[in-house]
Amino acid sequence: MKGVKPLILASIVAMSATVQANDLDKVIDKSSEINQSAAQSQTKIDKIADSMQGRLQQFKTLNKEIDGLTVYNAQLSKQLNNQISEMEAINLSMDQVSIIERQITPLMLRMVTGLEQFVALDVPFLKEERAKRIASLKDMMDRADINSSEKFRRLLEAYQVEVDYGRTIEAYTALLSVEGQEREVDFLRIGRLELIYLTRDGKNAGSWDQNTKSFVALPDSTISQISKGLRIARKQLAPDMLTLPVHAAE
Template sequence: MKFTKTLSAVLLVSLLAGQAAFAQQDKELQPVVDAAAKINESAADSQSKINNITDQIGSKLQQFKTINKEIDGLMVYNKQLEKQIANQQQEMLDLNNAIDEVSVIERQITPLMIRMIDGLAQFVELDVPFLEEERANRIIDLRNMMDRADVAPSEKFRRVMEAYQVEMDYGRTLEAYPGLHTIDGQERNVDFLRIGRTALIYQTRDAGMQGIWNKQTRQWEPLSSDYRTQITKGLRMAKKQMAPDLLMLPVAITD
């Protein structure tokens, strides 16, 4: 019994001593635990920062890739633009060369047109005297046109050629037109009949008198009344009042 009590006392003392030792160990370990907790907390913060930095790097990397694509596109565009600029510069060079050539042509063609107008005027003067006022005015208009700076050389040349074409057409057409003609010192209303440049004939409105232009003597000569019907017929044909038909009229024959 005494032994038992003694053993109990020893156990109690041992337990108390162990508790004291554990308490002392807890005090010593607590700073370590606190430090570990702080380390874990700091590690979590660091990981969060790392995650944020990783996200930022990913975003910047995507921006970098996007910008690189834009740069590649701009480089392609710039190359194409350089080609266009080079082509435009070549076109400007060609245009300047063409302008220089046109200036040379203008200097050469202007005297040519003046000579052509002079030649046309001389031709009209020596030709059969039909539509004299109209043809003379055409020559005057051409001369006035040559003095105008607002008319392009190409337009001037076109109008000169047009006047030549009109004169050429006279040689293969049949025409009737009214006019005044002096007969025996008296001015009379007549109808002129032009058969190309082969014959120019007049007939008074009452068909009582008629005449023809003599190319050799360059004078008007009266025609016999025998041609009255044929002249009247020719006038009607020229006015589209009857179908074309054979005409029996005098024609001057030149060597």
């Protein structure tokens, strides 16, 4: 019996060691599982953290874009408001232009008539040229392919030409009835102050009398001065003093 007790005790110890070894293996296996699970959880956490960081960066970027778009939209709103104001001003101007155009056409017609009357009452120099200019203006007023601004510009040009006649000296050749015979003569125009003619043979001279609306003969003593004036007007002589008869205005 004494031999049996140690054997039983050894068996118990062996069984206990086996049980402890099995329990330890289970603990180790469980710990490995926990470690693996923890590693997987950490991996998930890292992924979530990276995702959150990316989304945070994306959020910041979107906020910057929103701020930029807010400023841009505010600027566009200002521009749009200005464009609306400009469109309203343009529409108002167009309405006013229509009114002005309706008013300016009668004005231009009166200006053409006034210019025609002025030329008819003026000293009769360059009669054909001035008559053609007025006829051209009348024809222009009836044309639909020329806008009002262009018509007005041409009309002002015609007025400017007439104004310039009053401060220039000019020599030109034309036909004139002298002593009942049509002859070619040289005309000397000194502004609107005097219109003098001299026959091409240099023997007859005369000047326009605005009171009688006719040419009156000039004495032979004026012929040399008239010839000199013609040469000055043609730039064949330098400007110089002239002694010529002048019909004083009443």
